Amino acid sequence: MAAGGKVTHEGTAVTVPAPAPEATLVLAPSSNFEGVRSAIEQLGLLKAEAGWTLDFDAGNDTLRFRGPRSGPAISYFMPGQPEIIFRLDAASGRLTGVDLEQFIAVLSKTDDRWGLLYRQYLLRRLLSRVRRLPFLLNLLATFDRGLQVIAGDTIESTASTRVGLQAS
Amino acid sequence: MIDAVDPLGRRVTCDDKAWEHICKGHPEFLDPGMPDEVAKAIHEPGFITDAKQPDKAQAYYIPAPFPYRATEMVKVAVRLSKKMRGFVMSAYIVTAAPPEEVVLWRREGK
Secondary structure, three states: OOOOEEEEEOOEEEEEOOOOOOOOOOOOOOOHHHHHHHHHHOHHHHHHOOOOEEEEEOOOOEEEEEOOOOOOEEEEEEOOEEEEEEEEEOOOOOEEEEEEOOHHHHHHHHOHHHHHHHHHHHHHHHHHOOOOOHHHHHHHHHHHHHHHHHHHHHHHHHHHHHHOOOOO | OEEEEOOOOOEEEEOHHHHHHHHHHOHHHHOOOHHHHHHHHHHOOOEEEOOOOOOOEEEEEEEOOOOOOOOOEEEEEEEEEOOOEEEEEEEEEEOOOOOOOOEEEEOOOO
16 A cells, blocks of 8 residues: 555544655665674675685776675665775675775775786686686685685775774 | 766766676676666766876765665776766765875765
8 A cells, every 4th residue: 555545444534644755774884983883893704705706897997896795785885095995785784895996096906905806817817718617626726715805804804904893 | 778967077988898897896786776776876966086096096985775884885986088088987885985095086075
């Protein structure tokens, strides 16, 4: 039923109240600082949870990590380093992605570990092209895990420096 | 797909392929009403910043639509080209603009 009104049932008029406006379903943190803090607390997901993927968008110079349950999200930028953007699920507040913007132009010049991450990513892409060889599947899986850990560690380290939070 | 003129007189566009690309990375923009919100952000922004890349990019901000909270904003990042043209690079739902971004234009009364 879209709106309130009168419903007649066996001759009796019953007033049906108009439904209250739908409550917002957004439960992710409402401030940037809280969002970043929550994201940093959840960085363990990026390092431990299976199914995270890495993709480099050369046109926008952006390295994107996406979790296995990536959906509608709110973005929170890292204070002092707005090129690092955390994505928390709009409904649950769960960490679902990290965008590293201006990756080549800015980030890789600020810390060698970003450069290492990029080189690992390129190597992983190269390996994925020859994945028909069975033993390479295991190697790729190991590479993916390594990339997740390197990314998680680097982001966590940068965050603890920039935000002043103690990385756990 | 999106073709709007901003308050500074710059024409900003986003074709279907670019929009698909944005939605792939930011699926919150798959909502059918979001292309209109992005066009509105460009045409009637609350404020425009330099996106921390003066003369290379701009960011447009407007309050996010329901079901997002009133404090959240749609941010549209636009790459600038010569001849007063711009191309939408990305879009986000954010809670604040980075303080490093310089405000270039602000709607009166905001």
